[in-house]
Amino acid sequence: MTTIVVALAAEARPIVRHFGLRPTASQPFRVYQGEAVRLIVSGVGSAASAAAVDHLGGGRGRRPRAWINVGIAGHRDAALGGLRLASRIVDRKSGRAWYPPAVFDPPCAGAQVTTVDDVERELTGDFLYEMEAAGFYPAALRFATAELVQVLKVVSDNRVERAERLTAARVGELIAQGLPVVEKVVRELTAIATALGERVGSPERLNEYVGRWHFTVTQERQLERLLRRLGALGRRIEPTFFDDATSAAAVLGGLRQLI
Amino acid sequence: MTRAIRRIYVEDEVAGHPRTAAILGRFPNAEVVRCGRYGEVFNPRAQDFRLQKRRPALILARKHRGQVLETPPGYGIGGERNYYFSHMLNCIYDCRYCFLQGMLRSANYVLFVNYEDFQRQIDETVERVGESWFFSGYDCDSLAFEPITGFVESFLPFFAERPQAWLELRTKSVQAAALREREPLANCVVAFSFTPEAMHEQFEWGVPSVRRRIEVVADLQRRGWKIGLRFDPLLYRESYRSDYADLFAAVFDALDPARLHSISLGVFRLPKSYFERVYRLYPEEPLFAGPQAESGGMISLPHEMESELLGYCREQLGRWIPEEISHLCSVPEAETR
Ligand code: SF4
Numbered sequence: 001m002t003t004i005v006v007a008l009a010a011e012a013r014p015i016v017r018h019f020g021l022r023p024t025a026s027q028p029f030r031v032y033q034g035e036a037v038r039l040i041v042s043g044v045g046s047a048a049s050a051a052a053v054d055h056l057g058g059g060r061g062r063r064p065r066a067w068i069n070v071g072i073a074g075h076r077d078a079a080l081g082g083l084r085l086a087s088r089i090v091d092r093k094s095g096r097a098w099y100p101p102a103v104f105d106p107p108c109a110g111a112q113v114t115t116v117d118d119v120e121r122e123l124t125g126d127f128l129y130e131m132e133a134a135g136f137y138p139a140a141l142r143f144a145t146a147e148l149v150q151v152l153k154v155v156s157d158n159r160v161e162r163a164e165r166l167t168a169a170r171v172g173e174l175i176a177q178g179l180p181v182v183e184k185v186v187r188e189l190t191a192i193a194t195a196l197g198e199r200v201g202s203p204e205r206l207n208e209y210v211g212r213w214h215f216t217v218t219q220e221r222q223l224e225r226l227l228r229r230l231g232a233l234g235r236r237i238e239p240t241f242f243d244d245a246t247s248a249a250a251v252l253g254g255l256r257q258l259i
Numbered sequence: 260m261t262r263a264i265r266r267i268y269v270e271d272e273v274a275g276h277p278r279t280a281a282i283l284g285r286f287p288n289a290e291v292v293r294c295g296r297y298g299e300v301f302n303p304r305a306q307d308f309r310l311q312k313r314r315p316a317l318i319l320a321r322k323h324r325g326q327v328l329e330t331p332p333g334y335g336i337g338g339e340r341n342y343y344f345s346h347m348l349n350c351i352y353d354c355r356y357c358f359l360q361g362m363l364r365s366a367n368y369v370l371f372v373n374y375e376d377f378q379r380q381i382d383e384t385v386e387r388v389g390e391s392w393f394f395s396g397y398d399c400d401s402l403a404f405e406p407i408t409g410f411v412e413s414f415l416p417f418f419a420e421r422p423q424a425w426l427e428l429r430t431k432s433v434q435a436a437a438l439r440e441r442e443p444l445a446n447c448v449v450a451f452s453f454t455p456e457a458m459h460e461q462f463e464w465g466v467p468s469v470r471r472r473i474e475v476v477a478d479l480q481r482r483g484w485k486i487g488l489r490f491d492p493l494l495y496r497e498s499y500r501s502d503y504a505d506l507f508a509a510v511f512d513a514l515d516p517a518r519l520h521s522i523s524l525g526v527f528r529l530p531k532s533y534f535e536r537v538y539r540l541y542p543e544e545p546l547f548a549g550p551q552a553e554s555g556g557m558i559s560l561p562h563e564m565e566s567e568l569l570g571y572c573r574e575q576l577g578r579w580i581p582e583e584i585s586h587l588c589s590v591p592e593a594e595t596r
Contacts (some may be wrong), residue, residue, distance in 0.1 A: 099294065101311055102265075104314065105314075110266070112293075145307040195310075199309075199542060199543070228542050231548075232547070233545055234545075
């Protein structure tokens with residue numbers, strides 16, 4: 001599952017349409033859900049973006065999930081509609097910086113994203129200015145490894161085309177133009193999350209063992225590890241192998257003997 | 260492999276360093292990202308070493324202190340005073356047993372470009388304590404990244420003028436051009452690590468074949484370089500006897516055993532905390548699933564298996580080489596950190 005966090009409803013609309021997402025909640029955040037993608041509209045600003053991540057982050061299950069913050073940003077002179085994957089995020093207020101690792105072929109150029117509290121009018125340096133990434137990124141890192149958290153920005157304004165002139169319709173248009181890149185990043189992150197999921201998923205037969213004997217939490221962890229190790233050694237041990245065992249401890253002892 | 264570098268982080272402090280400029284020049288298509296200290300990129304917690312191995316970035320940084328560190332007592336290949344130094348963290352190869360996976364949070368390559376500070380500390384060390392050994396290639400492979408780092412090219416002339424300073428280069432690479440192009444150094448040992456072919460294929464991703472490496476070692480020996488052999492880590496599998504017998508036969512068929520500088524053996528061991536991290540990265544890996552023992556905070560093979568393996572390899576080596584050039588490496592590399 002990949003979660004897309006956007007600040008504005010205008011940013012959300014083309015993405016919702018493209019991925020065929022259905023509304024599932026409207027309070028405290030608007031949430032849209034599809035099979036492999038969901039989207040949350042956070043509202044403007046770092047704190048709102050972090051709160052939206054928190055809102056969806058605590059779900060159950062150990063399947064790794066990917067997170068993408070998609071949104072508009074201003075740049076000194078970059079062409080409107082251009083997409084950039086953040087390679088450095090700087091919170092202008094605190095000076096803190098983060099460096100999202102890209103372990104896939106990025107479908108667009110990278111950029112430093114500077115998060116500011118208000119619409120930036122100066123647009124100096126070769127930076128993208130926006131208002132969410134520095135809230136989104138550290139919040140998402142609480143729920144996912146850094147390789148699964150990315151920030152993707154569409155250039156919406158520059159020194160010639162000023163932010164003041166942006167309308168909701170124009171924002172929607174710019175995001176819609178960028179959808180092929182959004183989709184590529186979603187696909188890459190989904191593949192990475194799947195690979196990671198195979199690593200952390202439960203070993204075969206775990207539930208059958210747990211259903212048959214009473215394992216304490218610690219014993220269940222030991223069971224899981226033993227089954228995983230045996231699996232790595234190419235051995236699938238059916239619970240029936242321990243038909244005579246009367247306790248979880250006896251089963252664990254038996255599994256240890258097999259390594 | 261180096262072609263895959265798409266992003267290079269550059270610490271602000273080394274942005275103007277000539278070595279930085281030279282390295283960036285080799286990667287005209289890479290995205291250059293400036294950073295404060297390399298640790299901001301390299302050390303955060305929520306990173307996955309295995310995922311990053313898919314596409315590591317390069318980080319150019321300055322090593323501020325501790326460029327030269329003492330090895331623990333007992334470590335070495337015959338010298339009395341032993342130090343190690345790491346101009347680089349991480350490696351372009353991907354050996355499944357590599358302790359770096361357990362020690363470091365990130366698989367990105369960190370290259371400390373301030374070689375001059377390493378060299379100054381080596382000088383200070385020799386001045387202070389006299390003749391010493393300096394081991395390179397602990398936190399990386401000494402030669403594998405040579406076309407980019409120019410490490411050997413910079414350090415060989417330096418050591419050439421300091422006969423009291425002994426250098427060990429440790430490698431699994433065949434990047435030997437920088438060695439072939441110059442006269443052998445009397446105070447430099449080029450140490451090559453080997454595992455048997457079958458284990459190489461199973462565990463050493465990206466590492467040149469055993470055959471190719473043997474050719475390179477033999478060539479360097481013919482050219483007069485002092486050669487060390489490192490059978491480290493020794494790995495256990497059912498066919499280990501024939502695996503190691505074949506490896507030793509292939510190696511000593513190509514090399515002159517009498518002219519070897521040193522041979523060391525080391526069993527596969529990891530500090531428990533490293534082992535746990537590596538296990539979480541590769542839970543499906545048979546290498547970490549088989550019989551294990553824990554002792555003194557280290558995870559290794561159970562004692563009987565370990566001594567059986569070690570005993571066999573020592574006995575086999577005894578057929579080819581005199582005892583005095585063999586060293587049993589009792590301190591695993593990972594303990595030197
Ligand atoms: S060659 Fe050495 S440093 Fe490189 S991955 Fe293999 S064990 Fe690690």
